[in-house]
Amino acid sequence: MISDPITLDHEHTRAEQRVMLALLYFGAAAMMTVWALESYSGAITPWDRWLLPISAAAILGSALLMRRRPQWAKGLRVLPVAIFNLYLVVTLLSAVRFASGPQQWYQTVTGMYWVPLAFGCAFVFLPLRQALWVSGTTAAGIFGPLLVWSARDALPPWFDDSGPLLPVLGLAQATFIVLLAAVVTLRNNHEQAHAHMQAMHALARTDMLTSLPNRRAMVEELSRALVTTRRDGRPLAVALIDVDHFKRVNDVHGHATGDAVLKATGTQMAHQLRASDRLGRWGGEEFLLCVPDTEVASAAALAERIRHAVQTFPHAHGAPVTISIGLAKVLPGDDIDALVRRADRALYLAKSRGRNRVEVLAA
């Protein structure tokens, strides 16, 4: 059976949450690995010795908080992104300004390597507008001071001597932000189109008046049920259900009352079913019920329950409404037409034997 959109959405959110948490654990572990490598090789700066593990711990902490409070997780996502981006701005600018010799070069270059990752995190964790804002702020936080220092000749000599490093780096990072925004926009468009298609698919298979599956959906249901029955040799019963003297309801009480009766009858019948049974509007005042995995005797008992529920329902127009039900079981070699035709023959019997009854076609 196809999962309903709410279940699918819930599963999607849970899967997304799992990926986000895995990324945060991985990120914290990567930061601690960098810390260990740099500490071991002596390339670590005095501030990174503390800032790096503190930031990693803060990211891990926010991951654990998101796990503990899944209902806040969406709002909390900005936290690890802000921690990482802030750490990167501080450590990079400090390296340019306060580190010296090879340590300064190493910390600046590796810092620049991590900047695209900061943008990437923003676009993975946050909605598009927020991601653009965070990335823009991060880029401004890094390149703003670098530009000012460049204008004042306060940058390390190798920065300007080795070529137009600052504008090229800035352009590369800006291009990366544009690329990420484009990818996310394309993905959002794709998701919207997909959701729209799902809605259209559901609409095309739903009867507007009763909100039950329509004939198209029931034909699909029947063909699925027939495939399963043929494959597993499981029983299958199908019932055609027709409202008795429905023309009279329309003629006496009006078309609007007729519509209300069809709606209420559909709802009453649906209340009697198990999750695996499928009821749909076959057309006009006729409904079709597909009862998989059920012997015809049990299906007849279900049909009787449905008939009784409809008969006893107190309609707003004050008169009882009854239904006739024709039931048939699947036979070897049956296709949809053959099966429904036998249910229709059984329905004809129910009508001709006085209505408000269930008839089963033996073969």
Ligand SMILES: Nc1nc2c(ncn2[C@@H]2O[C@H](COP(=O)(O)OP(=O)(O)OP(=O)(O)O)[C@@H](O)[C@H]2O)c(=O)[nH]1
């Ligand atoms: N209000 C309303 N009436 C509908 C709808 N679809 C079909 N009908 C009416 O249902 C009536 C069916 O009438 P008949 O086929 O003569 O059957 P019946 O009066 O129920 O008689 P039996 O089936 O022999 O018991 C027709 O008058 C249709 O116009 C609908 O969506 N709304």
